[in-house]
Amino acid sequence: MVVRTVDPGETIGRFIKNHYVFIIVMAVLLLILAMVSAQKIYMATGIETFVFKDSQIYKDIEYYTENFQATNFLILITTDDVFSPDVLEAMRLLDSQIRVNPKVQNVTGLYTILDRYSSGGIVNSAQAERIISLLPGEATRFLVPGKHHTIMSVLLRGDLEEAEKPAILEDVKSAIRWVPMPAGSSARVTGETAMMLEIQDEMMRSMSIMLASAVIMMIIALWFTFSHSKWRLLPLPIVLVGVIFTGGIMGITGVPLTMVSMAVFPILIGLGVEYAIQFQNRMMEELADGKAPGDAVVATVKNIGPPVAYSVMTCLLGFLSILASPVPMIYDFGLMCMIGVAVCFLSALFLLLSVLVLLSSKAGRIQHKVEQRGVIEKVIERVAETTTRHPVIVIFALVAMIAGYALDPTIGVEIDQSSFAPQDLPSVVLFRSLTNIMDVKTTDMIVQVKAHDVTAPDTVRWMQNFSLYEKSNNPDVLAVSSLNTLMASYNDGVVPDTGPEIQAVLDRIPWEEQRRYIDDYRTTSIITMTINDLPTDQQMSMLRRVERDLSFLSPPAGISATLSGQSRVMLTTLGSLTSDRLQMTLASGLLVLIGLLIVYRGDWVRSVVPVIAVVIVTGLSCIVMIILHMKYTPLSVTLGALTIGIGIDFSILHMERYYEEKAKGFPPLEAMRIATAKIGNAIFSSASTVIAGFGALVMSNFSILSNFGLVTIIDFILALCSAFVIMPPLLVTLDTWWSKVRGVKV
Known part of the structure; x- marks a missing residue:
């Protein structure tokens, strides 16, 4: 009796074929639920973004903060003479207005000291200045840094929730607008607490700009690189649905939005569109061959499903090492990247293909244009052919990688959140003043x-x-x-x-x-x-x-x-950024290697070659950061893991096509030339969508995001070059040598 092996891809394809309407309806319902859940996402810039709440370190710091470190707003008074009775009276009036809020514990200023030491009140500036001069400098230096500036302190109650502070800040600003200051005088709210609250507001505006930029850049990328396909822009809305699903999961699980996790959504748009293109391109080919929509989707999932799934697997394994970080904002970034990648893959697999079945059922016969070999393929083919014949370039690349890692300790580290924010933000400018x-x-x-x-x-x-x-x-x-x-x-x-x-x-x-x-x-x-x-x-x-x-x-x-x-x-944070970043990169490469060894059933050449090709890029990335005078941040420490998880896909696709051509009987050098000529443009198109997603980060006015976006784009361009410059000679050399060792005819 012959036992028929069940193909998982075929099973999934048949499920989509038979239930595509149900999948679309369920996706719509889940989309509504995700949009509601996404409303629960909150901003975080406090200690909890650097230290886990369940750690003893956090508990100690929280106890210190509650008992010894007051949370307050500062009001900077600028005037010709801070000792003027008119200015002092205006501050008293401002004090009385601010105290109306029951969540304000105390308000202090220059006037409180003067009122304590002058029983009859302040008559003139000279009297006030004389009183201050008789007091210890430690008691007055903060409140009166100079004759033209004085500071009021608004102490908040210790039991306040973080979400209550923005409303109190607005009340303080309203009180300042209501109380008239003497001519030539001004009052402005400042201090670290006020600055961080305004930075949170700016984070939301910046994320909106990034998402809009990602959409626009993706439309351009799809229009030109996916022009041969019908419904060329369809991958974008499907992936946006996946991004909303990810936002809903963030809301449900309570993962906050930080300066690091802000980068998740543009990244997911780039990666998700890449996966969607692979599915839609194959679906269009199957339809163009004359298959019915239902049969086309079965063939699509069966043929292209496993390679895309392997790509997702390597990406997830690359990101997995990020979860080892002891810094919550880095951990959350890695977690949401992993969840988002999986969700966007599932959206492309089920929702995109269901929509394509529905559309193609009503569109009649589909004509799928065959891409013509152009300049890009010719250039890539010539470069790969040249480097394959001169494998010494691999040695130079390895030396450059080692040099990069040797120089890595010289790269500085920055964790000051105010330095990540736009430096022209009014609150940042005022705090610096x-x-x-x-x-x-x-x-x-x-x-x-x-x-x-x-x-x-x-x-x-x-x-x-x-x-x-x-x-x-x-x-x-x-x-x-x-x-x-x-x-x-x-x-x-x-x-x-x-x-x-x-x-x-x-x-x-x-x-x-x-x-x-x-x-x-x-x-x-x-x-x-x-x-x-x-x-x-x-x-x-x-x-x-x-x-x-x-x-x-x-x-x-x-x-x-x-x-x-x-x-x-x-x-804690600097220790993690300085010591864990190399461990994170090493762990990422090791996890991907183990995954490939399992997928390729112990074939070490197929497993090792793409890993080496992309790890070389991580070493070159150190050199890029030095050239650009950049420092490591809680976001850029993930560069190595991201580059390996995403960039390795280019080398794997190229390598797979090489073995496909070699199986047809071509010798290694010829197989590599043919493989490069055939798949070069496809890999280039795939890379362009990923780069477009990361390109949106460059549009952010937060330096932590824009600098990260710039370096990441350069890294992915290097990963793309490595797939056509480093990987071919390395693969052909090792494959030829190993075949001879095993006695296999080349």
């Missing part, structure tokens, strides 16, 4: 200390020893402040040493001042080290040094001390 006005040349490094009682003698002694060690051994530490320095200021400069002495001093210190350094339960305290404002790489070295010092001067049993706040975030 505020920094210049404040003349800030330092930054703070936070050490978080936890114990059963942080006011116990053992804890106080350890904090004192650690503070003295850092001040005397670390030249970049300018000052150290903690509960110890606070107690010393109330105890004639002496830090109390015994339990009763400590308690006696604490009894004399107002709780508001203690609260700067200890929490309500006395289980957590912070040490603030003021350091020089160093470049990113030097800051990283400084953080690692302090972390080593914490290990060297480890606190007694029952007490723990770790970096916290922005310092801890920087250490």
Whole structure:
């Protein structure tokens, strides 16, 4: 009895043939559901984009933020004389208007200090200036950075949700518009919190521009590269449906939109259209051969389904290594790329082919133009033929790759989100102006200390020893402040040493001042080290040094001390960007290699050659970044994985056609020449759609996206060149050698 093997492609094709109307209806219903779910997508630019919420690091930083780091808006007052009674009165009126909002905890400014020290009120500027001059500089430097500028601070309640802050910001802006300022004076909201909220709004506008650019560029690419096909623009709306499905999944699963995940949608448009073209092109060929629409779709899925599925598989395997990143925004980017690629593939497979069955059933006989061999094919054929006869070019490429990786450590790293945003954004410009006005040349490094009682003698002694060690051994530490320095200021400069002495001093210190350094339960305290404002790489070295010092001067049993706040975030994120990017690329190449070995059933030549061809590109990418003076960001660290996952497709398609021609009896050199001549334009067209998708990123006004888009386009052009320059000589050389080793006639 003969057992008939069931072909999965044929089975899927028959399902589409028999249920194409049902598939279209279900797609419409799912589209509506996805559009509703996509409304739940929210923007994220906070700590949760750098550290996972379920990690101890996040919990420590969150506790520090809630207890020691106030969330506030700053109001920059610019005037001829900040001590003018008219200006002070305007600030008091502004204060009263802002306090109306119950979500505002406190409002402070120059006027609050002056009102505290002047019982009869401020009569003139000279009186106000005299009062300020008698106070310690530390108490007034922030509020009065100069005679023409003063700062009001709007402290928000600690229990606020992130989603509530934009409304409060609008209320503060409304209060500023309502309160008249004296002639020659102005008031503007600034500060990091306000800046990040405006950046979030700009992110939504930028994403709309990117998506519109992706659609326009894809229309152009399809119009010229897919002109031989009927309904040449159909792949685009089908893929857009897949993109909306992906957005719906983001909404349902709670994946936020960050500066990194913004890049997902243009990328999916480029990749999805590539898959859709493969299916539609084959469907048109089957229809042109005279097959009925139902039979054509079965033949299409059976013949082209497996190669496209393999392409999707290598892409997913390439992206899989991104999920190993400890940085949430990078992990989310990799996850949504993988989900999106799978969804767009399924949309092309089921929805596109169902629509084509429906359209072709009503269109009558389909005429499918055969592409004529043009200039592109001739150039590609000549290049591949030349390099195949001179395989030494592979050696040069490998040397260039090694040089690129050797230079990789010299490429800088950037994680400051304000530097990723448009530098002409009003909030960014104003924040930069505020920094210049404040003349800030330092930054703070936070050490978080936890114990059963942080006011116990053992804890106080350890904090004192650690503070003295850092001040005397670390030249970049300018000052150290903690509960110890606070107690010393109330105890004639002496830090109390015994339990009763400590308690006696604490009894004399107002709780508001203690609260700067200890929490309500006395289980957590912070040490603030003021350091020089160093470049990113030097800051990283400084953080690692302090972390080593914490290990060297480890606190007694029952007490723990770790970096916290922005310092801890920087250490975690920068550490990932500097060490994990090469591991990510290596893991991506290894996963793809394993996948190909499984698909090709252990044929190492077929598996290794395309991997080598695309890994060479990842090394050249390092050189490209150096030439363009670019730094690694949370997005560009994924370049290696993306290049391998997507770029390897070009080499695989070329290689498969080589083996197809070789199976017809052509010798290796001739088989490669014929394969290149036949498939060159198809690969070029496929690459153009992918590049068009990434090209939309270049249109973004966020440098993290535009720079990434530019480098990625160059990488894919290099991957395309590698498929025709590096892969042919490498494949022919290894295939010929291995055939001789096995005793197979070439």
